[in-house]
Amino acid sequence: MRRVRTLACAWAMGSVVVVAAGLPSQAADTSPADTLLDRARAAVATHEFAGTVRVGWRTASGMEWKNVPVRAVDGGLRLAGGDLVEDDGRAWLRGRAGWATLWSDTRAPEAPSVTAKYHVRIGKGPHVADRPTRALTIERGGHVVERYAFDRAEGFVLRRVRYGDDGRVTASMSFVQLGEVLDARGSLQTPRVGGSAPQPMDRPPSDAHRRVGAGFVLVGAQRVGEETQLQYSDGVFTASVFTRDGVIDRDALPTGGADVKFDGVTVRRYRTAGGTVLTWESRGRTYTCVTDASDTEQRAILASLGSDDDGWTEAVRFVTSPFSWF
Amino acid sequence: MSELEHDDVVSAYLDGELTPVERAAFEARLAADADARAELDDVAEVRTLVRGLPLPSMPAGFVDELLATGTADDAAAETGDVAPVLDLGTAQTRRSGRARFAAYAGAAAAAVALVVAVAMPAQTSAKPALATDVRVHQAGAAASGDPVSGLAPLATPLRFGR
Amino acid sequence: MTSDRVPTWEEVARDHGQFLYSVAYRLTGNVDDARDLVQEALLRVRRGLATYEPGSLEGWLARIVTNVFLDDMRRKKRRPVQALPDEPDLVVPPAVAADVAADRAGLSTEIQAAIAALPEEFRVPVVLCDVADQSYEDIARILDVPIGTVRSRLHRGRKLLRGELVARGVVTAGGVT
Numbered sequence: 327m328r329r330v331r332t333l334a335c336a337w338a339m340g341s342v343v344v345v346a347a348g349l350p351s352q353a354a355d356t357s358p359a360d361t362l363l364d365r366a367r368a369a370v371a372t373h374e375f376a377g378t379v380r381v382g383w384r385t386a387s388g389m390e391w392k393n394v395p396v397r398a399v400d401g402g403l404r405l406a407g408g409d410l411v412e413d414d415g416r417a418w419l420r421g422r423a424g425w426a427t428l429w430s431d432t433r434a435p436e437a438p439s440v441t442a443k444y445h446v447r448i449g450k451g452p453h454v455a456d457r458p459t460r461a462l463t464i465e466r467g468g469h470v471v472e473r474y475a476f477d478r479a480e481g482f483v484l485r486r487v488r489y490g491d492d493g494r495v496t497a498s499m500s501f502v503q504l505g506e507v508l509d510a511r512g513s514l515q516t517p518r519v520g521g522s523a524p525q526p527m528d529r530p531p532s533d534a535h536r537r538v539g540a541g542f543v544l545v546g547a548q549r550v551g552e553e554t555q556l557q558y559s560d561g562v563f564t565a566s567v568f569t570r571d572g573v574i575d576r577d578a579l580p581t582g583g584a585d586v587k588f589d590g591v592t593v594r595r596y597r598t599a600g601g602t603v604l605t606w607e608s609r610g611r612t613y614t615c616v617t618d619a620s621d622t623e624q625r626a627i628l629a630s631l632g633s634d635d636d637g638w639t640e641a642v643r644f645v646t647s648p649f650s651w652f
Numbered sequence: 653m654s655e656l657e658h659d660d661v662v663s664a665y666l667d668g669e670l671t672p673v674e675r676a677a678f679e680a681r682l683a684a685d686a687d688a689r690a691e692l693d694d695v696a697e698v699r700t701l702v703r704g705l706p707l708p709s710m711p712a713g714f715v716d717e718l719l720a721t722g723t724a725d726d727a728a729a730e731t732g733d734v735a736p737v738l739d740l741g742t743a744q745t746r747r748s749g750r751a752r753f754a755a756y757a758g759a760a761a762a763a764v765a766l767v768v769a770v771a772m773p774a775q776t777s778a779k780p781a782l783a784t785d786v787r788v789h790q791a792g793a794a795a796s797g798d799p800v801s802g803l804a805p806l807a808t809p810l811r812f813g814r
Numbered sequence: 815m816t817s818d819r820v821p822t823w824e825e826v827a828r829d830h831g832q833f834l835y836s837v838a839y840r841l842t843g844n845v846d847d848a849r850d851l852v853q854e855a856l857l858r859v860r861r862g863l864a865t866y867e868p869g870s871l872e873g874w875l876a877r878i879v880t881n882v883f884l885d886d887m888r889r890k891k892r893r894p895v896q897a898l899p900d901e902p903d904l905v906v907p908p909a910v911a912a913d914v915a916a917d918r919a920g921l922s923t924e925i926q927a928a929i930a931a932l933p934e935e936f937r938v939p940v941v942l943c944d945v946a947d948q949s950y951e952d953i954a955r956i957l958d959v960p961i962g963t964v965r966s967r968l969h970r971g972r973k974l975l976r977g978e979l980v981a982r983g984v985v986t987a988g989g990v991t
Contacts, residue, residue: 363797363798366798367797367798367799370798370799370800371799379800379801379804380720381804381805381807381808382716382719382720383805383808385811385813386813386814389716389719390808391719391720392807392808394804394807394808396800396804398800403799403800403803405800405803405804405806405807406807409807410803410806410807412794412799412803415795416795417791417794417795417803417806419787419791419806426784426787428787428788428790428791428806429788429791429792429794429795431792431795434795434796435795435796437796449846450846450850452849452850452853453850453853453854461846469712470711470712470713474798482800483798483800483801485720486798486801487713487716487717487720489712489713493712493713494712494713494716495713495716495717495720497805498716498717498720499800499801499804499805500720524788524792545796546792548788548792550784550785550788551781551784553781553785555785555788555789555792557789557792557793559793559796564789564792564793564796564797566785566788566789566792566793568785572777573777574777574780575777575779575780578777578779578780579780579782580782580783580812581812582811582812582813582814583812583813583814584814596782596812596813596814597812597813597814598786598810598811598812598813599805599808599809599810599811600786600787600789600790600805600806600810601786601789601790603782603785603786603812605780605782612780614780614782614785616785616786616789617789618793659969660965660966660968660969660970662969663965663968663969663972664950664965664969667943667950667968669949669950669965694976695969695972695973695976697976697985698972698975698976698979698985699944699972701925701979701984701985702925702929702940702944702945702975703944703945705840705922705925705926705945706922707832707836708835708836708839708840708848708926710831710832710835711845711849714831714835714849714852715827715828715831717849717853718827718831718852718853718856719824719827719828
């Protein structure tokens with residue numbers, strides 16, 4: 327099912343550099359960058375192929391790499407030889423204790439347009455896995471934050487590279503081998519959606535911030551075990567804020583990480599391949615923020631969430647109907 | 653007009669590509685011919701300008717991008733960790749003897765918890781499930797973006813670093 | 815880098831990425847094409863390392879970059895690049911690399927533009943000699959032509975380049991008439 331991104335209504339801060347006419351199937355109110363991304367998503371769901379991607383991520387000691395086999399089949403995805411399964415947004419991961427349902431919501435979040443906050447450039451891309459590509463460069467403040475290479479023929483993302491504030495690559499994925507691409511048929515047999523799966527909420531908690539940081543908009547809410555997850559997006563980066571009652575059992579935290587002070591509150595910070603994890607407590611609740619956004623963006627998010635005992639400083643009450651998030 | 657105008661010996665001389673005999677002969681010509689010296693200066697000027705160009709800056713992250721183009725045959729740094737473990741929290745914690753209270757749910761209960769927290773120093777302790785949080789976050793982000801690049805990182809080992 | 819052992823492709827990317835990029839950029843004149851060129855060259859480097867005999871690594875790398883460049887030129891001549899009728903390309907002006915010395919940026923850009931204006935036949939020897947620092951013998955091997963041909967094309971390239979630079983006001987016309 328095709329998911330169309332909507333433009334963020336109130337504050338389009340970016341601009342699109344487009345010299346010639348647009349891309350195929352471009353809706354009137356979406357930017358070419360959003361169209362490329364939506365098309366890429368749809369392309370994976372409607373084609374079958376097998377290949378290998380090389381995943382890279384930055385750690386304290388430099389970049390690490392791993393090859394991951396990828397198979398698109400029956401409208402879904404099987405990665406790492408079937409240890410990771412995706413179908414229509416739902417995702418499962420096979421662990422030592424069996425299948426874990428990581429996502430069960432098939433509705434597409436209405437994220438802001440890429441161009442709400444970022445500048446984009448589209449042009450000729452490199453050959454990736456022997457296939458010509460179209461390149462999308464996403465920038466802000468003169469720095470490139472992310473670069474995509476889309477397959478010219480079918481539109482898949484063949485390469486995606488993310489950059490930190492210092493211009494160095496922080497994460498990357500690139501197809502290194504891709505076989506024949508065919509149309510998908512049939513529907514993928516998936517694991518069951520487990521009882522402990524994240525449950526989508528029709529409306530977020532009444533005290534949920536609608537906006538955090540610089541342009542991060544609330545796009546979804548889930549119940550994840552004993553936690554509530556609020557999902558935020560700025561069109562490119564995402565941030566999840568998990569809250570649960572109770573204060574942190576510090577002994578139960580993973581070893582490693584660093585304690586950083588923010589506004590008088592001690593925040594435990596970890597760097598992981600999945601992003602930065604920040605966890606802290608306030609007013610008897612524990613908060614965990616997971617985000618792939620930069621440290622600067624994280625500080626803005628923390629500031630807007632409010633982390634002192636005087637309470638939320640920027641709470642925006644959620645007043646509109648259940649199906650509207652803005 | 654210098655007869656050297658179309659003579660590539662000028663370039664060869666500047667590039668040090670003449671034999672000692674050829675070089676001596678050329679230098680003799682230069683000594684005798686002002687136009688030849690002017691011709692030499694012209695070509696030398698161009699040569700110097702090109703040689704003096706600074707190194708063009710590589711785009712940000714260029715070398716990392718080159719390194720990202722590894723092939724499926726690479727054997728480098730493969731850990732063989734095929735089945736990612738979902739929750740690493742239990743494996744890495746120290747055991748604590750503190751009593752743990754069940755977590756409350758709901759706003760009313762939160763207010764009660766606040767009062768309780770003020771009254772008693774021992775507070776309700778939340779057992780963090782950070783590995784779950786990261787995986788769920790990644791899966792959710794992949795659900796609204798590109799699924800392959802969003803999910804492939806979940807097939808890599810999850811480690812909590814500084 | 816000492817030339818007594820075969821490097822890994824990662825070492826080539828890390829230690830010689832700038833060299834590869836410099837040659838590619840001076841040949842192509844723009845960032846995007848230079849980037850593509852280096853990526854393709856590195857693929858050939860990986861394949862070629864199996865049979866590489868330690869010697870002049872930069873000479874070998876210069877040869878690979880040049881071959882990729884010339885192959886691209888030949889391919890473009892055979893089949894002019896055209897946007898597919900139902901998918902017009904979004905044309906963005908190619909990015910120009912920022913040169914290291916900011917105060918020389920204007921001059922470097924002009925010189926680079928003049929180099930890019932040279933026909934490939936003359937541009938390649940100029941870049942190989944004055945950017946990649948290759949000897950006439952190395953260039954002859956790379957281009958598979960006699961040394962005399964290298965010498966004459968290089969000289970002609972410099973003369974043409976001078977003409978370009980005079981036209982752009984970078985150097986003053988003068989000298990011989």
